[in-house]
Amino acid sequence: MTQEEKKNTEAAAPEAQEPAEQNAGTMAATALPRNQNEAQDKAQPEAKAEGAPDEKPEEKAGEKPAEKPRRRRRSLTLVAGGMLVVLCAAMGLRWEADQRVFERAVESATPDTAVRITVETGDSARRVMERLREAGLQVKDFDMRLAARLVKDHKLSSIHTGTYEFKPDLTPAGILETLxxxxxVDQSLRIPDGAPVWEVLAIFRNATALKQTAASMPEAELRRALGIDAGSLEGWFAPDTYHYTSGSADLAVMKQAVAKQKALLAKAWESRSEAAKVKTPYEALTLASIIEKETGLATDRHLVSSVFNNRLSIGMPLQTDPTVIYGLGEKFSGNITRKDLQTPTPYNTYVIPALPPTPIAAPTWASIEAAVNPADTRFLYFVSKGDGSSHFSQSLAEHNRAVRQFILNRPKTQKKAKPKEPQPTKETARSITPV
Known part of the structure; x- marks a missing residue:
């Protein structure tokens, strides 16, 4: 068979197959199931089966889909690496911040000596930092701002006025904690028991560590500033020791003393007994100041109070020498005389049948309490025995005998020297002069 014949034979073969396939299709059509849905259900798996071989060659063709997971893995590795770098950097920055704030001491011009600064009214946080640098501490603004972020309750925005002491080798955090x-508290002053107001004000004026503001104020303005409603400052400063920082205002310390005296007076007034004849807390303060000047002996205070309360109850003049001395003021020569007792002043209780208009000194708590809780006695007189105690009498005759015994017949060695000036505490004349 020639080559041309072979080609013709091969070309005819497919044409011969087509009729056969068409006949098979016709026969298959005659065999379709009665239910059309069943035919479709059977046809779908066949379609999937026929399509399946078409997808596999596409996956095998390029091998490119296999590279996508690799790229994803490389991307994730890069992201994780970047995050690790950022985390390490953040940890490094935090470590450096902790070192600057909590570990490294601020350089000082005097490394072995504590540094003190005084914060004044109106100082800002920046001004406080400037004061620290002026004192020799080389604080850095950046470190202090960093410390303000890391230190809790630093209170940098509400620094109180006063003197601060910074120990050597303090860190920025330590500086904030100190503030x-x-x-x-590096200063103090003492208001003595029974001190008159002029002495109290002199004590405040001489306190050089205080910022002086009261000295230039008129008395009425000072009373208003201290919250005193009475017409005098006398008696309102409670005797005590008061602590304060350098640079504090004198008014601030005065207010402490006045507030304490008000509290003591209110406490005593609430617990007063029925035997007390004073009608107001201010009268109680006035009587307490007289008791304070009449006796320094604790056991005698309530007895002295009973004498004055008994006299007030019957309208009898108090006849107490300390009030006369107070009324004389600078005119007092140091030794009370009969002329002094007859000189009329608002404070001469030999003339007026009542309490003086104001206190005459700063009474202690013991005297305030005694003024409103007198002992239950019928005493109307007392005289100093010369040893700090007093002799008490119910009648004038008994009192005059006691005066002769303890005053007139006292040995000269026991008589006290005449003071040249009025004494700020207890006067030498402590007895009720016989009448």
């Missing part, structure tokens, strides 16, 4: 604790 948060508040100013140090």
């Amino acid at each position: 948060a604790r508040g100013p140090i």
